[in-house]
Amino acid sequence: MNVKDPVCNMTINSDLTEHNSKFGGNNYYFCSESCKKLFNENPKKYIKKSVFTKFLQWLSKENEKEFGNKRLSCH
Numbered sequence: 001m002n003v004k005d006p007v008c009n010m011t012i013n014s015d016l017t018e019h020n021s022k023f024g025g026n027n028y029y030f031c032s033e034s035c036k037k038l039f040n041e042n043p044k045k046y047i048k049k050s051v052f053t054k055f056l057q058w059l060s061k062e063n064e065k066e067f068g069n070k071r072l073s074c075h
């Protein structure tokens with residue numbers, strides 16, 4: 001399964017990587033031992049970041065639906 005390394009945002013295969021960590025009932029996968037180490041030092045930092053990124057992606061999609069490709073302008 002393709003998953004994202006929450007630290008560097010690289011797409012990796014969870015079946016092939018040996019670097020994984022459990023946090024808050026979820027499994028997280030990493031491209032390298034150093035990414036895993038960074039995650040374990042401050043998991044919340046990376047989880048929040050990825051949730052926030054998803055939120056921003058959702059928001060821009062919603063805006064596209066609403067406004068199409070028109071640029072927002074005050075005039």
Ligand SMILES: [Zn+2]
Nearest residue numbers: 005008031035
């Ligand atoms: Zn990584």
